[in-house]
Amino acid sequence: MPKEKMSNTSFRFMNLTFKIMDFIHPYIKKRVKTFDIKSGMTVVDYGCGPGRYTTEFANLVGKDGKVYGADIHDLAVNHTKEKAHNMGLNNVETVLVKGYDCPLSDEVADRVCALDMFFMIREPNKFLNELNRITKEDGLLIIDDGHQKRIKTLEKINDSGYWEIMEETNDHLKCKPIK
Numbered sequence: 724m725p726k727e728k729m730s731n732t733s734f735r736f737m738n739l740t741f742k743i744m745d746f747i748h749p750y751i752k753k754r755v756k757t758f759d760i761k762s763g764m765t766v767v768d769y770g771c772g773p774g775r776y777t778t779e780f781a782n783l784v785g786k787d788g789k790v791y792g793a794d795i796h797d798l799a800v801n802h803t804k805e806k807a808h809n810m811g812l813n814n815v816e817t818v819l820v821k822g823y824d825c826p827l828s829d830e831v832a833d834r835v836c837a838l839d840m841f842f843m844i845r846e847p848n849k850f851l852n853e854l855n856r857i858t859k860e861d862g863l864l865i866i867d868d869g870h871q872k873r874i875k876t877l878e879k880i881n882d883s884g885y886w887e888i889m890e891e892t893n894d895h896l897k898c899k900p901i902k
Contacts, residue, residue: 731798754894755779758865763787764833767857769825770794770840771817774803780836781812791832792817793825823849830859838895841876842869851883855900863889864898 755776760766762785768777771792780790792803792815800817807815818826823846835858844850854864864886868876876896880886886898 751775751779755783757892757894758834758836759863759897760784760834765789765791765831766834766836767791767793767825767827767832768803769820769835769837769854771803772796772799772840774799774806776836776838777803777815778807778810778812780834781807781810781815784814786814788814790815791827793820793827795820795822823853825853825857827857829856830862832858833862834865835862836865838865838867839869841866841879842871844879847879848883848885851880851885855885855902858900860900860902862900864900865895866898867895 760780760783762783764784765788766780766784768774768780768790771777771794774792777790777792781788784790790812792800792807794800794803794817797819800819803815804817807817820826835854837854841847841850858864866876866880877888880888880896880898885901887901888896889899890897
């Protein structure tokens with residue numbers, strides 16, 4: 724089991740915290756508009772947690788698109804699957820990631836979004852290599868700092884050799900895969 728996986732109790736607490744945050748300050752819809760996600764795309768919400776972004780991505784890609792909610796935590800995968808089902812989102816599929824091995828095909832994604840989780844990754848080169856593998860040649864990685872300084876995020880991405888940073892905002896980075 725990777726060190727990055729949180730306990731079931733921590734996951735449940737995180738989920739409750741996010742529900743409260745989203746009720747008080749619903750910013751996710753506004754945030755994802757800056758990710759350039761279009762109808763018909765395939766998006767991977769890598770580290771999907773409780774599916775907050777997964778369901779928003781599903782609305783953006785529409786019925787002709789596909790969203791994969793991927794996580795190393797079985798509670799996250801199950802919660803996201805149930806949430807998508809309850810919302811009638813037939814374009815969402817969940818996948819359980821084992822360590823740094825994602826069961827998705829090579830170059831499946833137009834967008835891979837790794838949000839609020841990169842700071843927990845112990846082996847960033849392995850992680851960024853796997854994200855590169857599942858991203859299409861003309862796709863993008865949308866990644867944020869989470870709970871680490873931007874300089875650390877930039878260092879990890881640049882040192883990996885798998886990504887070229889195309890755009891940097893206060894909120895996130897957009898990176899093009901180096902194939």
